Amino acid sequence: MTDATELRRRTAELLAAHPVADTGRLDFLRARFDAGLAWVHFPEGLGGLGAPRSLQPVVDAELAAAGAPDNDPRRIGIGLGMAAPTVLQYGTEEQKRRFLRPLWTGEEVWCQLFSEPGAGSDLAALGTRAVREGDTWVVDGQKVWTSSAHLARWAILIARTDPDAPKHRGITYFVCDMTDPGVEVRPLRQITGEAEFNEVFLTGVRIPDSHRLGEVGDGWRVAQTTLNNERVAIGGMRLPREGGMIGPAARTWRERPELRTHDLHQRLLTLWVEAEVARLTGERLRQQLAQGQPGPEGAGMKLSFARLNQEISGLEVELLGEEGLAYDDWTMRRPELVDFTGREAGYRYLRSKGNSIEGGTSEILLNIVAERVLGLPGEPRTDKDVPWKDLAR
Numbered sequence: 001m002t003d004a005t006e007l008r009r010r011t012a013e014l015l016a017a018h019p020v021a022d023t024g025r026l027d028f029l030r031a032r033f034d035a036g037l038a039w040v041h042f043p044e045g046l047g048g049l050g051a052p053r054s055l056q057p058v059v060d061a062e063l064a065a066a067g068a069p070d071n072d073p074r075r076i077g078i079g080l081g082m083a084a085p086t087v088l089q090y091g092t093e094e095q096k097r098r099f100l101r102p103l104w105t106g107e108e109v110w111c112q113l114f115s116e117p118g119a120g121s122d123l124a125a126l127g128t129r130a131v132r133e134g135d136t137w138v139v140d141g142q143k144v145w146t147s148s149a150h151l152a153r154w155a156i157l158i159a160r161t162d163p164d165a166p167k168h169r170g171i172t173y174f175v176c177d178m179t180d181p182g183v184e185v186r187p188l189r190q191i192t193g194e195a196e197f198n199e200v201f202l203t204g205v206r207i208p209d210s211h212r213l214g215e216v217g218d219g220w221r222v223a224q225t226t227l228n229n230e231r232v233a234i235g236g237m238r239l240p241r242e243g244g245m246i247g248p249a250a251r252t253w254r255e256r257p258e259l260r261t262h263d264l265h266q267r268l269l270t271l272w273v274e275a276e277v278a279r280l281t282g283e284r285l286r287q288q289l290a291q292g293q294p295g296p297e298g299a300g301m302k303l304s305f306a307r308l309n310q311e312i313s314g315l316e317v318e319l320l321g322e323e324g325l326a327y328d329d330w331t332m333r334r335p336e337l338v339d340f341t342g343r344e345a346g347y348r349y350l351r352s353k354g355n356s357i358e359g360g361t362s363e364i365l366l367n368i369v370a371e372r373v374l375g376l377p378g379e380p381r382t383d384k385d386v387p388w389k390d391l392a393r
Contacts, residue, residue: 002040002049002050002051002055003051003055004055004058007037007040007049007051007055007058007059007062008058008062010035010036010037010049011037011058011059011062011063012062013035014031014032014035014037015062015063015066015068017031018031020066020067020068020069025069026105026107028068028069029069029071029104029105029106030101030105032063032068033047033101033104033105034101036048036049037049037059037063038071038104039056039084039104040052040053040055040056040059041053041055041056042088042100045097046088046096046097046100047100047101047104053286054286057238071104071105071106072106072337074337074338074339075106075109075336075337076103076106076109076110077233077337078109078110078111078112078147078148078152079103079104079108079109079110079154080103080104080233081229081230081232081233081234082110082112082156082226082229082230082233083099083103083110083112083154083156083226084100084103084104085225085226085229086156086173086213086222086225086226086229087099087100087103087175087213088100089225090173090213090214090222090225091213092210094210095175095210095211095213099154099175103154108153108154109148109151109152109153109154110148110152110153110154110155110156111146111147111148111149111151111152111154111155111156111178112146112147112155112156112226112230113128113143113146113149113155113156113157113158113176113200113202114126114143114156114157114158114223114226115143115144115145115146116128116141116142116143116144117142117144118393120144120145120361121361121363121364123158123223124167124168124171124220125167125388125391125393126141126158126159126160126171127141127160127393128140128141128142128143128157128158128159128160128202129141129159129160129161129163130159130160130161130172130174130207131161132161132209135208135209135210136206136207136208136209137159137161137172137174137206137207137208137209137212138204138205138206139157139159139174139176139182139202139204139205139206139207140202140203140204140205141159141202142199142200142201142202143157143199143200143202144188144197144199144200145188145197145199145357145358146185146197146198146199146200147196147197147198147358148196148336149178149185149198149200150185150187150195150198150334151336152178153177153178153179154175154176154177154178155175155176155178155200156173156174156175156176156213156226157173157174157175157176157207158171158172158173158174158219158220158222158223159171159172159174159219160388161216161217161219162217162388163387163388163389164387164388164389165217165387165388166383166384166385166386166387166388167383167386167388167391168220168384169217169220170217170388171217171219171220171223172212172214172215172216172217172218172219173212173213173214173218173219173222173223174207174211174212174213175207175211175212175213176202176205176207176211177207177211180205180206180207181204181205181206182202182203182204182205182206183200183201183202183205184200184201184202184203185198185199185200186198186199186200186201187332187334189332190350190351190354191350191353192347192350192351193329193330193331193332193333194332194333194334194335195332195333195334196334196335196338227360228296228298229298230359230360231298231299231301231302231359231360231365232285232286232298232301232302234302234305234358234359237282238282238283238286239279239282241276241279242272242275243279244275244279244309244340244341245275245308245309245312245313245316245340245341245348245352246271246272246275246308246312247341248316248341248345248348249268249271249312249313249315249316249319250268250272252316252319252320252345253265253268253319256319259319259320259321264315264318264319267315268315268319271308271311271312271315274304274308275308275312278301278304278305278308281301281304282301285297285298285301296368296369296372296373297373299360299365299368299369299372299373300365300369300373302359302360302365303362303365303366303369305355306352306355306356306362307356307362309340309348309352309355310352310353310355310356313345313348313349313352314349316345316348316349317345317346317349320345323345324345324346324349325346326344326346327344327346327347327350328343328344328346328347338351340352367379
């Protein structure tokens with residue numbers, strides 16, 4: 001069994017063989033992956049050592065102390081948090097070896113082709129079609145709200161392969177090459193002025209069957225692995241105390257005493273406590289994940305993340321008064337990442353409005369918590385066993 005002492009020894013060996021000062025960033029990241037220190041809980045040969053997930057911070061702390069580069073996880077969050085665990089669980093050995101290393105090093109950015117204009121909250125109603133022609137699938141359709149599609153080399157994609165089956169049972173999961181002919185990415189400009197989201201049009205895109213994850217028609221089950229990991233990645237990220245949105249608000253309170261009122265003080269205290277509770281709950285959730293794949297509990301963390309971000313950013317704007325109404329730059333741009341804490345309060349306020357939509361709407365997540373966590377009776381679903389082609393649209 002690999003323990004903390006062994007991981008420190010292996011990390012020291014990595015640093016000795018690849019001195020940080022003399023090794024290029026990408027070369028160091030590749031060497032770290034090959035040494036099994038990327039995801040220590042992944043299997044050997046795939047960036048890990050089969051060690052407990054809870055030991056990853058041991059490696060991260062040693063490398064951070066040595067000034068080693070990281071893989072810029074915010075830029076490649078979809079690959080790390082969603083694609084990688086899905087490929088690991090459902091991919092063939094060939095797929096794992098092809099995709100995981102450049103995904104982790106950041107050489108290849110990933111995006112998610114799930115939501116559609118008519119299938120967002122009801123994702124299983126998606127209409128993008130994949131028709132098999134020998135060893136190739138021909139895909140036609142439209143996806144929307146696709147983060148990082150303008151940067152991505154690969155996408156995780158779900159498409160309708162059997163319109164005669166009920167909606168949840170006629171879906172198949174693929175890996176789509178975003179550079180292939182027939183893939184068109186168009187920006188979606190947001191209220192912040194940015195276009196980090198995109199709509200993606202797929203016209204006669206040919207995907208080899210070797211890029212299918214899981215069995216034909218089993219895409220909904222595969223997608224649940226992706227979605228459960230997505231909610232944990234969004235709502236359960238590791239943060240220090242006063243990390244995230246509460247940090248700038250608390251800092252403004254301390255540095256600008258002239259802005260304080262009794263009412264704002266009480267509201268800030270309440271939100272500070274709630275943010276700390278959410279942070280500690282996220283830590284507990286990550287410890288539970290060390291025992292296996294995430295379940296529906298991540299939906300609760302994602303719900304809390306969205307509500308707190310919106311309430312804290314609203315409080316910060318109110319605290320700043322007229323200053324809070326200012327906004328620095330409405331220029332149309334296509335960013336590589338979302339930087340909540342590196343911009344001004346107005347940006348945080350506007351961007352947080354999307355938190356209750358992206359990664360699953362809060363309304364849908366409330367249903368998941370009610371039915372799959374608390375065990376409450378499910379909502380009536382009259383279309384559950386109706387063939388997709390017969391559904392009203």
